[in-house]
Amino acid sequence: DIQMTQFPSSLSASVGDRVTITCRASQTISNYLNWYQHKQGKAPKLLIYGASTLQSGVPSRFSGSGSGTDFALTITSLQPEDFATYYCQQSFRTPWTFGHGTKVEIK
Amino acid sequence: QLQLQESGPGLVKPSETLSLTCTVSGGSIGSSSYYWTWFRQPPGKGLEWIGRIYYTGTTDYNPSLKSRVSISVDRAMNQFSLTLSSVTAADTAVYYCARPHSEKSYALDVWGLGTLVIVSS
Numbered sequence: 001d002i003q004m005t006q007f008p009s010s011l012s013a014s015v016g017d018r019v020t021i022t023c024r025a026s027q028t029i030s031n032y033l034n035w036y037q038h039k040q041g042k043a044p045k046l047l048i049y050g051a052s053t054l055q056s057g058v059p060s061r062f063s064g065s066g067s068g069t070d071f072a073l074t075i076t077s078l079q080p081e082d083f084a085t086y087y088c089q090q091s092f093r094t095p096w097t098f099g100h101g102t103k104v105e106i107k
Numbered sequence: 108q109l110q111l112q113e114s115g116p117g118l119v120k121p122s123e124t125l126s127l128t129c130t131v132s133g134g135s136i137g138s139s140s141y142y143w144t145w146f147r148q149p150p151g152k153g154l155e156w157i158g159r160i161y162y163t164g165t166t167d168y169n170p171s172l173k174s175r176v177s178i179s180v181d182r183a184m185n186q187f188s189l190t191l192s193s194v195t196a197a198d199t200a201v202y203y204c205a206r207p208h209s210e211k212s213y214a215l216d217v218w219g220l221g222t223l224v225i226v227s228s
Contacts, residue, residue, distance in 0.1 A: 032213070049211040
């Protein structure tokens with residue numbers, strides 16, 4: 001299985017801050033890397049697919065980068081509604097696997 | 108707009124079989140070349156892919172669960188289903204159905220809200 005290592009596991013930030021979450025795959029996955037936002041009691045929401053393509057309807061303050069094994073999700077100017085848990089996921093090869101998540105909390 | 112909704116018992120006894128259904132609305136499960144998938148998230152843990160079924164009926168399962176899992180599709184009811192046999196407390200989780208989009212690197216662009224299944228006697 002392809003292991004996805006995501007860090008940090010949690011962070012505290014203020015509204016307006018720039019936040020970066022990183023994700024590393026245990027082997028190359030080209031650009032088959034997706035990012036999701038998950039809030040308690042709700043369905044996960046797709047933010048970024050193909051490492052850097054913004055899903056329709058997602059604010060432009062979210063961006064993704066990377067290729068191969070190293071990837072990043074950046075949120076510029078964090079908003080109150082962005083406090084949630086974020087997951088990376090590889091769709092290069094089954095079994096599809098996720099990072100363990102990054103919980104973004106209010107400072 | 109495509110929507111998914113999971114349904115099934117919220118409580119299953121150890122050693123029994125867990126059965127869940129995902130109802131697809133706003134689109135036909137058999138009209139497009141999509142996979143339909145199941146995931147789960149145990150309390151306090153990360154997301155785990157269970158398996159997927161192609162609209163033709165071809166399946167692919169997580170090797171960690173392969174001996175106990177089955178996914179099927181019912182085109183007439185516009186549903187797909189999950190069965191997991193010989194459950195234990197470790198199978199307690201929120202179970203999600205989702206659709207990966209082949210033109211979006213198989214990213215999961217539509218999810219159900221999830222349903223909590225507790226394995227307990």
